[in-house]
Amino acid sequence: MEITRRRMLVLLPAAAVAWRFVVAGTPEAAPNYKMTEHWWAMLIDIPKCIGCGSCVRACAEENEVPEGYFRTWIERYHVAGWKIERPEVESPNGGKDGFPPHADDGGKNFFVPKLCNHCADSPCTQVCPVGATFVTPDGVVLIDKSYCLGCRYCVQACPYGCRFINPRTNTAEKCSLCYHRITKGLTTACCEVCPTGARQLADLKNTKDPIHEYLRTHTVQVLKPHMATGAKVFYNGMDGSVR
Amino acid sequence: MFKDIEHLVRLVFVFAIGLATFVILRAAVVPKSFGQYGHYRGAAIGEIASRPVAFAGHDTCEACHSDVVDQKKLGKHVVVPCEACHGALAKHADDPSSVQPAKLDTFVLCSRCHEANAAKPKGFPQVVTADHSGGIACDTCHQPHHPKIETEKSSTAKIETGEKR
Numbered sequence: 001m002e003i004t005r006r007r008m009l010v011l012l013p014a015a016a017v018a019w020r021f022v023v024a025g026t027p028e029a030a031p032n033y034k035m036t037e038h039w040w041a042m043l044i045d046i047p048k049c050i051g052c053g054s055c056v057r058a059c060a061e062e063n064e065v066p067e068g069y070f071r072t073w074i075e076r077y078h079v080a081g082w083k084i085e086r087p088e089v090e091s092p093n094g095g096k097d098g099f100p101p102h103a104d105d106g107g108k109n110f111f112v113p114k115l116c117n118h119c120a121d122s123p124c125t126q127v128c129p130v131g132a133t134f135v136t137p138d139g140v141v142l143i144d145k146s147y148c149l150g151c152r153y154c155v156q157a158c159p160y161g162c163r164f165i166n167p168r169t170n171t172a173e174k175c176s177l178c179y180h181r182i183t184k185g186l187t188t189a190c191c192e193v194c195p196t197g198a199r200q201l202a203d204l205k206n207t208k209d210p211i212h213e214y215l216r217t218h219t220v221q222v223l224k225p226h227m228a229t230g231a232k233v234f235y236n237g238m239d240g241s242v243r
Numbered sequence: 244m245f246k247d248i249e250h251l252v253r254l255v256f257v258f259a260i261g262l263a264t265f266v267i268l269r270a271a272v273v274p275k276s277f278g279q280y281g282h283y284r285g286a287a288i289g290e291i292a293s294r295p296v297a298f299a300g301h302d303t304c305e306a307c308h309s310d311v312v313d314q315k316k317l318g319k320h321v322v323v324p325c326e327a328c329h330g331a332l333a334k335h336a337d338d339p340s341s342v343q344p345a346k347l348d349t350f351v352l353c354s355r356c357h358e359a360n361a362a363k364p365k366g367f368p369q370v371v372t373a374d375h376s377g378g379i380a381c382d383t384c385h386q387p388h389h390p391k392i393e394t395e396k397s398s399t400a401k402i403e404t405g406e407k408r
Contacts, residue, residue, distance in 0.1 A: 035288070050363045052356045054327050061331050062297045076362050101371075102361045109362035134283035144287035180294035189298050193327040195356055196367075 033183045038138040039205040040177055041232035042191070043214060044113055046239075048198035051076060051111035055190035055199060056096040062178060062189035069164050070094040071175040072115035072190055079241045080107040087241040112235075112242050113199060115190070116141060116162040116175035117223060120230030124154035124163060133172065139204075139232065140177045148172050159227050177201075204232070299336035301325045307339070311388055318389040319368075328352050328387065353381040 003011075051074055059065060059072045074095030078088040092099065095111075102109065118141050125133050125141060132147035133154055148171035155163045155172060166173040178188035186192070187201045202211035214220075214236075221238045222231040235242070279285030304325040305312050315321045326332060328347060335342040350372070359369040372378065384392055 033292075047364055050356055050367055051360065054355070058298060058326070058331070078362070098355050098358070099360055099362065101359060104361035109360075111362055131277070131281075131283040134281055134287075136288055137280055142288065142291055144284050144290075146290075147284055147287070176291060179288075179291050181296050181298075183292040184296065186296060186298075186300045189331075192298050192300055192324055195323040195327045197322060 033185075035137040037205060038182075038203050040118065040139050040182060041202045041204050041211065041234065042115070042118075042177070042188075043200040043202050043211055043220075043234050043236065045198045045200075045236045046110055046112060047237045048196045049074070049111040049113055050196055050198075051095060051099045052195060053095045053098045054193045054195060055113060056094050058189040058193040059175070060096070062181075063176070065173075066167060068093075069166070069173070070096075071162075071173070072113060074099075075112045075114060076102070076109070077112060077239065077241060078102070078107055078109050079239065080105075084239070084241040087243075089243070108239065108241075110239065112238070113190075114160065114162070114223075115233060116158075116177070117160055117229065117231035117233045118175075118177055120232060121228065123157040123159060123227075123229060127153040127157040129153065136179075140179055140182075141174075142176055142179060143172055143174065145169060145171050159224055159229065160231075202234075296333050297331040298326050299331075299333040303336045304332070314386075314388045318391050320388060320390055349381040349385075349387060350376075350378060353385075353387070 053074060055072055056070060056074060059070075060067075063071055065071050072094075073091055075089050075091045076095070076099050078090075080088070090099075095113075099111075118135075118139060120135065120139065122135060122141050125135055128134075129151065130147055130149055132144045132149070133141065134144070135141050150165055150170045150172065152165060152172070155165065158174075163172050163174040165171070178186075178190075181188055181192075182201065188199075191199045191201045200211070203209045204211065211234075215234065218236050220234045220236055222234060223242070224231070274284050274286065276285035276287075277283070280288070301324040308325075311325075315323075329344050332342075332344055335344055354372045357369055357372075359371045363369055370376075376383075381387070
């Protein structure tokens with residue numbers, strides 16, 4: 001097609017109109033999802049956890065977590081006798097390959113899965129100097145990879161040790177509560193594969209979510225409540241030795 | 244009184260240029276969606292949400308594999324989601340004919356959950372695999388979707404009343 005002056009005059013405004021859609025980028029993947037209708041949390045039932053490591057492997061696969069780094073991990077606690085202030089905690093490769101056999105020596109033994117607590121008043125988002133990490137309107141703490149400087153303030157600020165610097169991108173990374181899944185109506189990868197139901201995704205704004213009944217009727221705790229972070233990962237049956 | 248204010252006028256002029264440069268640069272550099280929901284780039288939420296999923300979810304699996312659902316209903320493994328053993332299979336769900344799930348090693352998979360460990364809940368079925376099977380594949384005896392070994396008679400009786408359990 002030959003570009004004449006007349007054709008050029010028609011094409012230019014058309015291109016100008018189309019350019020707006022080019023810069024706008026791809027539309028949001030979940031058009032029916034309304035952020036204001038959700039407030040995400042998670043429930044972890046410690047007496048149900050068998051330490052199989054399915055959640056750790058699924059998280060690594062779903063989120064392409066580099067080897068040796070963890071967005072979620074499992075700790076095995078061993079409390080001997082009355083020394084609940086001195087638990088022995090181990091997490092070989094984050095529990096990804098399960099745990100080696102452990103003889104019952106009379107102490108207390110249990111597994112504790114850990115992940116980002118998606119705090120409502122999160123210390124990590126408060127220290128970010130550039131606004132690369134933030135709490136979304138539906139209560140998930142996310143990281144904007146393209147904005148993160150990799151300054152590591154947030155890694156130090158998280159009282160739960162949930163953040164790390166991805167060695168490939170040199171930006172901060174942590175559990176995103178599988179935001180790309182929950183906005184599509186799926187559960188998180190870790191909850192999806194948990195064989196015993198020890199992990200449950202919960203929506204605190206959904207009045208029909210069984211979490212409300214569960215929180216009313218069980219002895220539920222969050223990690224480090226004295227930090228007043230507004231942690232939203234609730235642990236059922238958690239021993240006082242858990243840090 | 245204002246006889247010698249020329250230097251002040253110059254100063255104001257320089258400041259005005261500086262301010263204008265700052266305002267123009269800021270408008271050009273700060274992304275449009277910054278501040279949409281708070282002190283961050285609002286478009287980042289959509290970018291993170293639009294990532295592809297790796298795990299299809301058991302509802303997707305069950306839409307096609309209803310025979311396995313019926314089988315699982317009869318045993319304790321009804322609570323175990325498909326991808327806990329079979330791995331991430333969203334690609335298979337998108338294109339079932341060309342992407343086939345890998346063949347599984349039942350000894351590795353079963354012992355991940357059922358290998359004896361003092362930290363596991365007391366009621367959870369556990370075996371010391373070395374004594375229990377000596378490393379032979381678990382599916383030699385156990386059917387992973389319905390792991391309890393039953394005599395032929397009781398197993399058919401269960402299947403008949405399977406819906407009520």
